[in-house]
Amino acid sequence: MAADPTTPPRHHLGVGLISVGWMGKLHSRAYQALPYVYPETGIRPRLVHAADTAADRVAYATDVLGYARGSGDYREVLADPEVDVVSICAPNMLHREIGVAAAEAAKPFWIEKPVGRTVEETAAVAAAANAAGLVTSIGFNYRHAPAVEHSRELVAQGALGRVTNVRAVFFASYAAEPKGALSWRFNRELAGSGALGDLLSHVVDLLQYVVGPVAEVTALTSTVYRERPLLPMGSATHFAVIEDGELGPVENEDYAAALVRFAGDAQGAGAVGTLEASRTIVGPQCGLGFELYGTDGSLAWNFERLNELRVCLGRGGPHQGYTTVLANPQLGDYARFQPGPGIAMGYDDLKVTEAKKFLVAVTGGERANCSVDDALSAAEVVAAAERSAADGSWQKVPAVPGTTAARRS
Ligand SMILES: NC(=O)c1ccc[n+]([C@@H]2O[C@H](COP(=O)([O-])OP(=O)(O)OC[C@H]3O[C@@H](n4cnc5c(N)ncnc54)[C@H](O)[C@@H]3O)[C@@H](O)[C@H]2O)c1
Numbered sequence: 001m002a003a004d005p006t007t008p009p010r011h012h013l014g015v016g017l018i019s020v021g022w023m024g025k026l027h028s029r030a031y032q033a034l035p036y037v038y039p040e041t042g043i044r045p046r047l048v049h050a051a052d053t054a055a056d057r058v059a060y061a062t063d064v065l066g067y068a069r070g071s072g073d074y075r076e077v078l079a080d081p082e083v084d085v086v087s088i089c090a091p092n093m094l095h096r097e098i099g100v101a102a103a104e105a106a107k108p109f110w111i112e113k114p115v116g117r118t119v120e121e122t123a124a125v126a127a128a129a130n131a132a133g134l135v136t137s138i139g140f141n142y143r144h145a146p147a148v149e150h151s152r153e154l155v156a157q158g159a160l161g162r163v164t165n166v167r168a169v170f171f172a173s174y175a176a177e178p179k180g181a182l183s184w185r186f187n188r189e190l191a192g193s194g195a196l197g198d199l200l201s202h203v204v205d206l207l208q209y210v211v212g213p214v215a216e217v218t219a220l221t222s223t224v225y226r227e228r229p230l231l232p233m234g235s236a237t238h239f240a241v242i243e244d245g246e247l248g249p250v251e252n253e254d255y256a257a258a259l260v261r262f263a264g265d266a267q268g269a270g271a272v273g274t275l276e277a278s279r280t281i282v283g284p285q286c287g288l289g290f291e292l293y294g295t296d297g298s299l300a301w302n303f304e305r306l307n308e309l310r311v312c313l314g315r316g317g318p319h320q321g322y323t324t325v326l327a328n329p330q331l332g333d334y335a336r337f338q339p340g341p342g343i344a345m346g347y348d349d350l351k352v353t354e355a356k357k358f359l360v361a362v363t364g365g366e367r368a369n370c371s372v373d374d375a376l377s378a379a380e381v382v383a384a385a386e387r388s389a390a391d392g393s394w395q396k397v398p399a400v401p402g403t404t405a406a407r408r409s
Helices: 022-037 055-065 074-079 092-104 119-131 146-157 195-210 347-362 372-391 404-408
Strands: 011-018 043-051 069-071 085-088 109-111 136-138 163-172 214-222 227-229 247-249 255-262 272-278 286-294 297-302 308-313 323-326
Touching (some): 011 074, 011 347, 022 085, 022 347, 043 055, 074 092, 085 092, 092 119, 119 372, 146 286, 146 297, 146 308, 163 195, 163 255, 195 255, 195 272, 195 286, 195 372, 255 372, 372 404
Parallel strands (some): 011 043, 011 085, 163 272
Antiparallel strands (some): 163 286, 214 255, 255 272
């Protein structure tokens, strides 16, 4: 029988998963949703092999998520010949080791941010992936929000005029409770920095995606709670609250603030701005947001109102000031998820778009994926902020070639 010309070519890809925590489960659901949301890609992921050091999480991967097999050692995932692509959702201290091992095994990988504890670790992962010529993807999921994609287009079209200044924050409350668990995130050996790597890295990626590369930074940090109750690895999430538990030290910062200069245009007129991140804030819950101000207009968006974009285009007229635009089929990939305007999309949907961008690039299509170069670029900004916070200086940020921002310019 002749092939149906309307049927796209099928790409059957075996998926390996390393670490079955919050992100590991979410990556799995994103692979499963991809064919429903993006059928024309012909991509058909198959969940093949999951690994975690916690046995109950391996059992969850095979019994509930539907992986064909599971193991306690991530090396078995990388050695599995039926695994074509790998999701690396381990805690930060394992990113360098596993990212480099995945590159050496020639498996394209989707790795969670911040890709390592330090810029040196991120650079090692990026170098290994680029030397192997691999497609990669990073868990900077907020890029894919339709309102963010639209903001990026408006900036690129010059609809705001010249962007002059920016305010951006990630105010998260996951550690606002003083008895919130001392997960791996609070340990320098396991996580590296605190709010800087965990939260400010998202802010930096978002702004570099929408506005352009950050060139210079000065920063300060503070730690609000110095001790928290201990939490064994793999036993709960960092949202857990533990009453009367044994206490251990918080080794990294709860709060960070930075002043930044973006790379300039030919006249040297780069935007300037303030970035802040907190994991102990009371009030905002998952408040990742930006305000962009230009000579001809402004934009404001916050993840807590994912489906709303506040827009002001033009300096005068009877409708001057902000208009709130609800997410609608003309913004980003919204139409893939909802048939009409004003029907809320959610966080998990952003991961489906992330999976699509990754696997489309893996199968030779458009390279819209966020890559190890983007992760390195964000890590350079975070490292510059850390150096500045230590001595109060202004720090230059090295430019990274190959990033989404560099490709656009
Ligand atoms: N993109 C985002 O919005 C986002 C959100 C949350 C977390 N993250 C990132 O995702 C990564 C994982 O975070 P999480 O919240 O899913 O963590 P988690 O604590 O929920 O899960 C971590 C898992 O890793 C497992 N693990 C520990 N050592 C292991 C090893 N040697 N081999 C295999 N598995 C091992 C643990 O048992 C646990 O199941 C981190 O890098 C984090 O920064 C990103």
